[in-house]
Amino acid sequence: MKWNVWGHPLKETEQFFQEGGFPRFRAKQLHDYLYKRYVYDFAQMTQFPAAMRDWLSENAVIEKPEVVRQQHSSNGDTIKLLLRLSDGSLIETVCMKHDYGNSICVSTQVGCAMGCIFCASTRKGMERNLTPGEMLAQIYAFRMLYQIPVxxxxxxxxxxxxxxxxNVLQFMHLCHAPDGLNLSYRGMTLSTCGIAPAIYQLADEKIPITLAISLHAPNDEIRNRILPSSRKYPIQTLIDAARHYFNVTGRRVTFEYILIKGINAERTHAEELCRLVGDMSCHFNLIPINGTEHIQLYPPDHQAIERFSQILEKHGKSVTVRRQMGDEIQAACGQLKRRYLKDNS
Ligand code: SF4
Structure with missing residues (x-):
């Protein structure tokens, strides 16, 4: 079976060349072709002797996802891509252009098992994990198509x-590698529904990424309605894990909070939330829910959002209200894939 050279740490590529009887430094040259010069045909890698190019063609492949649909928001601040993987699975990735630079939202699994009530990605459950290379390819899709710096x-x-x-850990290391994207760990945010034991494990990795926890509720009762998978880890367990993460890494945890009218966006919810986190150093990212075709959930009005935010601030919490980017291009998780499957069924 041919080895897919895409998406490996330099050490693994060096080992591949050595096992083929070639010097290690050829691995670095191959990485330059793949990740800096975007050359994806061994025959065009003319720095390599002809015999090595033939050996690569016989023993290796460059297998990356194919872009099957692109959508741009009208103001140009969001681009969404639908990618088809080698087994035919479809995944989405989004580029958001902010004042402070371009941010890529990366998918880590095909589908999702978590069951959040507002999310289209979870309708069919989790199909499989993505490899580090499949995650990395999402970033390179934007770089190659639009020459976008990340x-x-x-x-x-x-x-x-x-x-x-x-796989996620290896992907973050690949993004950080000097022969790859050379991204700072501080520029990486991992968002989780809150798998408490894995948060403790992540803290021990001692890499200064930002941890974002999808909290979405001030108590277990509401959280279980919004995020059914959360039953396994009660909200207090999660707060303890977040506190531990901060204590070990020194990185302030972000709590993501989707605001849904009639469910979790009242004054009493904001006050309960403040009691829950207490004096923990943390940041709240409030996200008015993004209305979609398939759910009957709506954002609160502007005044209610403002009131919620002010209560948190009054308790000394740092707060941002996320602007809704890309509404018209189905930028919320899983919607472009649903639309594509519908169009092609
Ligand atoms: S919001 Fe994220 S965690 Fe929740 S179901 Fe969707 S993909 Fe999974």
């Missing part, structure tokens, strides 16, 4: 990253 990545696409722990 300043940060958020692991917030389809999937629960902490259920694909080892």
């Amino acid at each position: 300043h940060s990545i958020v692991l917030m696409g389809s999937g629960e990253p902490l259920q694909n722990y080892e």
